[in-house]
Structures are given as structure tokens and as C-alpha cells.
Amino acid sequence: MSTELKDLPSVSETTELSGAWNIIVHNDPINLMSYVTLVFRRVFGYSTERAKKHMLEVHHRGRSVVWTGEREKAELYLQQLHSHLLLATLEKVDP
Amino acid sequence: MSEDSRQGMTALLLKNLPPHLAEWLQGLPDLPGYSDPLAEERLFPDPCSSKVSGLLEDWKSYVQPELAELFRNSREVVRQDVSRLTGNPQEGFSLSIPKAHFDAWIGTLNQCRLTLGAIHQFGEKDLEADLPQNPDSEREDALLQIHFFGYLQELLIKGSD
16 A cells, blocks of 8 residues: 655645635726616625615725625626626735 | 617617717727727736735636627627618618617627727716817717717616616
């Protein structure tokens, strides 16, 4: 019998994927406010009120953290936002 | 251009379009600017900083080509619809956009607006300024297109709800 040790991911790699992640939408003056609101409702299932709140935050403050959660789901949402041509990025939540 | 009318919420009908608006609509699917580096930077922005391990490389390899195909497919739907533009320069042009195509149109109009915005580097002040009455430059023409297509987008968004 022989055994083989497989390479295990380093601690930094595993912690990189774990934990909470923010999706941030950044302002773009070209995107219509009504459009941004529609996208938030469709992608996240937010109420009109909540979608507008985030849209106005993007508009007035330049950015809004629109969702927080696990990385895999965050990446899916990110793709959807990019498919709607919103400026969206992913960042790890500071512990 | 007359006020739009909705045919029982099954379509958006644009009537009495003057020639230059019909021309703009016909140009939507094949805007030369789509391949401009500035436009590409905006249509395919980075999803994160380089500190997020693994995402950037995978995104460019797998997600970006899918996005590009999605954008092309939307433009193709618009191409099919504008090929059915009817009318003449004297009486104006008409176009019916079926409700099933609203999302493709909203997406394509956005692609076009963002492309023109990126190429001409329009900011908030440009968009809030008075519209040029007699556009005599490519930049002014682009700004008018952004506004017209924005108006059309608003109509389609309302019709989508």
C-alpha cells in the first residue's frame, strides 16, 4: 500500500473564499435612475422602495453596498449586474 | 414624432419619426463605437480589484465572453425590429417594438448610450446642460442620441412593469 499526500489549499486561500462579501454598485451618470431601480428589483427581488433607496445612494454618494453574503452567490449577482451594464464590484467585508 | 401609443400593452409604437431619428435607430445594432477601447472598458469593466484572488482571471476568461454574446444577442433582436421600419422622409417613419423585445431594446439602448458616453467622456454636467439646438459636431450629435435613447428607454421601462 502506498499513500500520497495531496496539496492542500493554503490557509490564506481558504479564508479568502470564506466570510462575507459586499457587492458595491458605483455611479455612472449615463445610467437612468429608473433603469438602475429596475435592475435592483429584478436581480435582488427588492421592493421598489428598497431598490430606490440603493439607487439614490449610488446617485448621491457615488456608491452603495447593495448586497452582502457568501462569495459564490455574490459572484452570481455580480454577473447579473454586469449583464445589465451596471458598474458593480466585489469586495471582502472587513472582519 | 408623435406621442407613443401602446397597442394594448403588446407593443410600443413609434410614429412620425423624422429621418434622422430613424437613422439613429437603424444605427443601434452596429455602432462603430462598440469596438472602441474606451467603450470596451465601460461595457466590460473589472468586477473587483486585483486583491480578490482568482476572480479577475476567471472573469475575463469565462464571464466576459458570455456577456459579449448576451450583448450581441440583444443587438440582433433590435436589428430584426429596425429592419421593419416603415415610412418615408416626407411623411415620417414608424416602428413597432413588441413587448417581448423590450428587454433586448432596453439593453441595446444602454449599450449605445454607455458607448457614446465613454467615447466622448460625458459627465454629469454635460448631461444636465441644455440640449444643443443645432448640433454641428460629432460630440453634440452623440449627446442628442444619448438623450433620445434615454427617453426611449424610459418608455420601455415603464412598459415593462
